[in-house]
Amino acid sequence: MEPKCKLELHDILERVLVHAIQLRPDPNDLAGLLAYAHVIRPSRATHRALLRRCPCLGLDTASARGAVRVLNAWREFGLFDATTAPVATAVAAAAEARHLAVLEWWRDLGAPLEEAAAHRPDQVAVALGLGRPVYCDHGNGFRQWIDFAPPPEPDAGIYAALNAITVGSCTELVLNHERLSLNGIRTLSVALASPDQRLTSLTIRGSTLDLPRLRALRLPATVTVVALQQCWFPPSTRSTDPFSGWPPHLAVLHLDCNPLSPTLATVLFSCLPATLRRVSLSECQIDDATLCTLAPLLPRGLVALSLPRNEVRNEGLGAACLYLPPPLSRLDLAGNVIGSVPAASAVHWSLPPNLRELVLDHTVLDQLGTRALASSVPRSLETLRVRDAHMVSSEIPALAAALPPTLRELDFGCNRVAEHAVAALAAGLPPGLEALALDRCRIHAHLMAHDVAPHLPRGLRRLDLSRTELGDAGALAFAAHVPPGIEMVYLAHVDVGDEGVAALASAMPRSLVALSLAGNPRVTDAGARAVAANWPPRLVELILAGTSVSADAVAAIQAAADAASKRGEDDEDDDE
Numbered sequence: 001m002e003p004k005c006k007l008e009l010h011d012i013l014e015r016v017l018v019h020a021i022q023l024r025p026d027p028n029d030l031a032g033l034l035a036y037a038h039v040i041r042p043s044r045a046t047h048r049a050l051l052r053r054c055p056c057l058g059l060d061t062a063s064a065r066g067a068v069r070v071l072n073a074w075r076e077f078g079l080f081d082a083t084t085a086p087v088a089t090a091v092a093a094a095a096e097a098r099h100l101a102v103l104e105w106w107r108d109l110g111a112p113l114e115e116a117a118a119h120r121p122d123q124v125a126v127a128l129g130l131g132r133p134v135y136c137d138h139g140n141g142f143r144q145w146i147d148f149a150p151p152p153e154p155d156a157g158i159y160a161a162l163n164a165i166t167v168g169s170c171t172e173l174v175l176n177h178e179r180l181s182l183n184g185i186r187t188l189s190v191a192l193a194s195p196d197q198r199l200t201s202l203t204i205r206g207s208t209l210d211l212p213r214l215r216a217l218r219l220p221a222t223v224t225v226v227a228l229q230q231c232w233f234p235p236s237t238r239s240t241d242p243f244s245g246w247p248p249h250l251a252v253l254h255l256d257c258n259p260l261s262p263t264l265a266t267v268l269f270s271c272l273p274a275t276l277r278r279v280s281l282s283e284c285q286i287d288d289a290t291l292c293t294l295a296p297l298l299p300r301g302l303v304a305l306s307l308p309r310n311e312v313r314n315e316g317l318g319a320a321c322l323y324l325p326p327p328l329s330r331l332d333l334a335g336n337v338i339g340s341v342p343a344a345s346a347v348h349w350s351l352p353p354n355l356r357e358l359v360l361d362h363t364v365l366d367q368l369g370t371r372a373l374a375s376s377v378p379r380s381l382e383t384l385r386v387r388d389a390h391m392v393s394s395e396i397p398a399l400a401a402a403l404p405p406t407l408r409e410l411d412f413g414c415n416r417v418a419e420h421a422v423a424a425l426a427a428g429l430p431p432g433l434e435a436l437a438l439d440r441c442r443i444h445a446h447l448m449a450h451d452v453a454p455h456l457p458r459g460l461r462r463l464d465l466s467r468t469e470l471g472d473a474g475a476l477a478f479a480a481h482v483p484p485g486i487e488m489v490y491l492a493h494v495d496v497g498d499e500g501v502a503a504l505a506s507a508m509p510r511s512l513v514a515l516s517l518a519g520n521p522r523v524t525d526a527g528a529r530a531v532a533a534n535w536p537p538r539l540v541e542l543i544l545a546g547t548s549v550s551a552d553a554v555a556a557i558q559a560a561a562d563a564a565s566k567r568g569e570d571d572e573d574d575d576e
Helices: 009-022 027-040 044-053 059-065 068-076 085-097 100-109 113-119 121-125 156-167 182-192 211-216 262-269 288-297 314-323 366-374 393-402 419-427 445-455 471-479 498-507 525-533 551-575
Strands: 132-137 143-149 172-176 201-205 225-229 252-254 278-280 304-306 330-332 357-359 383-385 409-411 435-437 462-464 488-490 514-516 541-543
Touching: 059 068, 059 085, 068 100, 085 100, 156 172, 156 182, 182 211, 262 288, 288 314, 314 366, 366 393, 393 419, 419 445, 445 471, 471 498, 498 525, 525 551
Parallel strands: 172 201, 201 225, 225 252, 252 278, 278 304, 304 330, 330 357, 357 383, 383 409, 409 435, 435 462, 462 488, 488 514, 514 541
Antiparallel strands: 132 143
16 A cells, blocks of 8 residues: 655655754854755755754854855845845844955845945945945034945055155155055055155055055155054955064054954064054954053053053953053053953053053943052053043042042043042042043032032142032032132033022132033023123133023123223233
């Protein structure tokens, strides 16, 4: 008796393939399985199940991994449309991972590369020949990608500047989003070998620089500033051979927005000239391993190192500080995630002894980072910026006690620490401090009167208390302790009224240059007239936006300003 259902060899092989995929094989074996599927030609439904049920075979995963053979399987059996939303997500994943081969594969298929490349417009778009990214500047450092301008002709910027370079009339060359070829860079190097050239600065932004292009770039001794920003360094660049083409008198180097791995850092930093003084590496995806790789390679005469918006953490910074050059006077670590991950043990930062400016704005210090900072403040520090650094209240007293007497500027704004921490910080302010920012801190009238205002340094010239909770009582307390030489006072959005403004106006010294009362709707014409009646002779900026001051009071203020200016001119004539 024959069976009711007879399986063909094709069906058996198809079921074997399904079970093989369900066993979740190693990703390296997936290409072989897909090739096997291509041979036996299973049904469309089976391929849909294979490619969509196995996460390793998804469009986005394959694009992020650079698995072109997996993508070929999708295309071979027509299981997707190149204009659908999942495809756009997959292209965005390839752009994020910078797999140019995958992006070219999608471009040949008709996928919307322009939208996906907006995730990495500067690094990816130029390499694919999409053109130069066009942005809309919204202010405050925020730029929105809009479209791509038509791609320029290869080496157009080089050939346009050749004559000016050879005759010596070009001192600064900027190649913005150029399609640089190997022959073009060789032509530039020949022009730079001219005895009449006087180039001092070279900027290459948004171009592809592989190892042959880098080695063909021969910069003369006259160049002291080099900027290679938003460039695409293909994997072929990341060999172990160091790049030795830096100019011998290089003083400033910008490598911003170039993802740096330990290998690439070794290639670029192993042969830096001893004349280098300033290095900028913002948004380079530098982690602890990369930082510990490049720190020993920095020239020993370096005085400024900028590492903002990277991925440096507490332990990596502690290890790298052991190799930082002793003359280093400025270190910028803004936007890093220093203390966000608990360290295995307490970390000490051996900061350079001559450090004068330390920037930690918008970092995530947390408890361990705040503790490490408090135990590592150099005695030569003049500027400390810890704005919005997620500091911990319990560690602020130790930090206040560690502030050196050389400190001249302290930016502590946007740190919502407890009241006792603010009081401890105010009590520890060095007497020579000239600029202090406490905006957006938890300062109310009682705290201002008893813990902050009495401890303000007498030599303070700039004070920012904006967006605190002073009110009229806090303004009265500040008026009783105004530093005699203060020049700039910012009291925006502090809920002050006419009473507080009148007290401030009568207490402000003749040295006042700028006063901001913006965002205080309780300030009316009475407060404005009080300021006009006590107008300091040097006051040139009074901000009243967001107040209830009328046009008539503004006219009175303008008349007072004109009269003070006229008196100042008469006093100068008398002195002569």
